[in-house]
Amino acid sequence: MDALLADDLARLPELLGMTREYATRFLTGLAERPVAHVEWRAVSKAVGLPAQGQGLEGALAEFGARWEEGLSASAGPRYLGFVTGGATPAGLAGDWLTAAFDQNAASGGDSCAAELEKETLGWLRELFGLGAAHHGAFVSGASMSNTVGLAIAREWVGRRLGVRVSEAGAAALGPVEVLSGSPHSSVGKALSVLGIGRERLRTVPTLPGREAVDVDALAAALAALDGRPAIVVANAGTVNTVDFDDLRAIAALRDRFDFWLHVDAAFGGFAALSPAHAHLTAGLDLADSVCVDLHKWLNVPYDSAVQFTRHLELQTAVFHNASPYLGAPDPADPDFLHLTPENSRRLRALPAWLTLAAYGAAGHREIVVRNTASAASLAAALDAHPAFRVLAPARLNVVCFTLADRPTPARLAALSSAVTASGEAFLTPTVYAGAPALRAAFSNWRTTEADTRRVLDALVAAAGS
Structure with missing residues (x-):
């Protein structure tokens, strides 16, 4: 067996613990991490295939130094682009175990x-x-x-x-x-x-x-x-x-x-x-x-x-x-x-089985109800603000809106870029009824009303800039 593989096998419990700590640091830091990272190309320059490896500990260190900074906080509560959920604790555990059981x-x-x-x-x-x-x-x-x-x-x-x-x-x-x-x-x-x-x-x-x-x-x-x-x-x-x-x-x-x-x-x-x-x-x-x-x-x-x-x-x-x-x-x-x-x-x-077993229908119902309430809250706040125009009712968990004044593609792109640059939220563009627009899609189990207020504040600040 390759010497590095043999050493990693001998140290497997220690290395898995190290990986757990790495993941925990990432997840507990979601609140401070920019929700999206659009400048990630400046983080790392490509390197060639290593002729000799460095073992898992060394590889984790290199990943942390070269790549981690460029990751988004898509697992967090204010990533409202596309329709992106996170991973409940049970879902995350199920995915880890899926890889372990293989x-x-x-x-x-x-x-x-x-x-x-x-x-x-x-x-x-x-x-x-x-x-x-x-x-x-x-x-x-x-x-x-x-x-x-x-x-x-x-x-x-x-x-x-x-x-x-x-x-x-x-x-x-x-x-x-x-x-x-x-x-x-x-x-x-x-x-x-x-x-x-x-x-x-x-x-x-x-x-x-x-x-x-x-x-x-x-x-x-x-x-x-x-x-x-x-x-x-x-x-x-x-x-x-x-x-x-x-x-x-x-x-x-x-x-x-x-x-x-x-x-x-x-x-x-x-x-x-x-x-x-x-x-x-x-x-x-x-x-x-x-x-x-x-x-x-x-x-x-x-x-x-x-x-x-x-x-x-x-x-x-x-x-x-x-x-x-x-x-x-x-x-x-x-x-x-x-x-x-x-x-x-x-x-x-397995991740689906574990999250359903852990939280049941009631737990997942609460996520759906809370997310739909967040969408309704943001839609009402945007509708009441003179800078924005909501284009359709928030029927479930998506708010589709545009600028009230001169909603050109360029102005919507600038608004989206400013929100992303703030690190507070990430939303994706669309076109609805011929109008350029943005979508805020609520589907993350972590999202609370406090997060919704932060998203609104970021949009208002970006619209006024």
Whole structure:
């Protein structure tokens, strides 16, 4: 054994303790760390591959000297860009243990890892109000969850047309119509990967002043297909304003039209936990496939999401791995390697299992309720301030706003840069209803009303500078 490896093995308890202390210093320093670090390129210059290593202790020291300063405080309470959760203590512990256990959760042939994933999926089904007909699997994120769901949808369309796409290929299928009101950008990416093509995504008119699809317009678009099967991508929470399609009304259209219903509930699915917002997810169980991202509002570390579908046989047809050493999939209970693009699968379920076991539905409900209250508070404060204009109601956890005076892209970029430079907060830009805007997305378990006030103060200061 290499001498450095042997020494690290002999010192493993000491080195793990040192790593724990390093992580603890980072996490306890989040309040003082700039929320985003845009000048990180000045921190470190690239070096070549070391011919000789220096052991874990030396490598940690070099990382601290060259790279740590450039990391953001994305795990902290005022990182409001994108839709980024943190990691609850239990979620963090689960991720550390996942690496320590190093299980391949592809199948149940050698450990209980797959059964733990199944139990976790059952808990999540209950959390989101999905029935037992929905089978699930962990994937890396919402983009992959959407891709998996749409791959199953592609197979379904093929079966309706007498084509086994998983065997004959997408070229044998012909054009596929994909309809959506306000599709996330990852949907277009998935269609590109799947050979359906970005151009097949047709945006359907939305309700006035909303991002929710006009169900009557959707019905008209489906009627125009003259019976050809299609895919409808509905939203349970849009990116800009967390708007929700009427899932029940869309599902009811299947009495008249032939389509697969995929619901992108990447973070909006967590509205099911909030007594004041649970009605927004009504009809989620009626979907043929569902995407939910866990490293957003469940607050487990990256990368973690789930994909659910009521069509297990089609999913297995798409993703099964035909190899003698892996075995044929059990039609009633296929191993996970037959359900997603991955053969080798990290035990992503463990952080989710631990945080659900640690805090239960009630603990995660409190996070959702607190975050939505923070969003409502910031929206009200911005709406009352003469420098800002809120562009849409804060329906759940995102505040979409712009400058009241001359909201040009350059002025919004300057405002965003000033807030980032202050170190107090980080927000990401968007365009809503033709207006350049900023988004503040609340999904971190640490965020309190005091953090919301600090974000508001930073915005007001930046707007006045």
